[in-house]
Amino acid sequence: MGLLDGLLGQVLGGAMGQERQNDGGLPGMGGIDRSPGMPGMPGGGLEQILGGLGDGAGSGMGAGGQGGLVAILLQLLQQNGGLGGLLSQFQKAGYGEQADSWVKSDHNMPINGDILSQVLGSGQLDRIAEQLGMSRGQAADEVASALPEVVDRMTPQGALPGNSDDIVNRALEILQRGGR
Known part of the structure; x- marks a missing residue:
């Protein structure tokens, strides 16, 4: 996980402040916390949402590397109206069943x-x-294989979180600063 572990540590730790809010959330994160997650998943909050992203995704990537795919997936969400906007695009194109499966707690349809x-x-x-330094077809396949997991991790409760744009923006800020 390397890069993603470092990114998550910064989003959850120093870059966002060490103090936790009274409701268990992190400052600026709308109540997302680091409490234990779902059974079988370590941690909670943003660690649960994005932790492990890239474990299998992007293994054959070109110049962009794993960090490139993580950044591109976050940018894709940001540039397409956030998580809700991107899911809406899939629904309008006739792939609502697949997009809905990524949000729900069940199996993600590929x-x-x-x-x-x-x-x-x-x-x-x-x-x-x-x-990413690859052909359009290869890039489409890489993003298509990782996107369901990203959406699934951003919707651990089976619904769109109200603060998904904040999570995406903060993670992108850290990536753009080179992980600092």
Whole structure:
């Protein structure tokens, strides 16, 4: 996990302040806390939401590396109206069942690069491919394999969190500062 562990440590720790709010949340995180998570998952809060992201995703990536895919997935959410906006795009394209499965606590239905291309369009995928240093098809497949897990981790309670944009923005800020 390397890069992601460091990123999460900063989002949860020093970059956001060490003090916890009375409700168990972290400052600026709308009550997301670090309390124990769901059975079988270590920790909670943002660690649970994003922890482990990239364990299998992006193993064959080009120049972008694992950190590149994490940043690109966060940017994808940010640039498409947040988590709700991106899920809405999947629903409008006829893939609402898949998108809904990522939010729910059950099994995540997979998508492939062709579906992602249909939903996002070639312009976004061309930019992603350039950032990762691979073909559009490879980039679409990499993002398609990781996106369900990202959405699933951002919705541990089976519903869209009200602060998902804050989580994405803070994680991107840390990545853009080079992990500092």
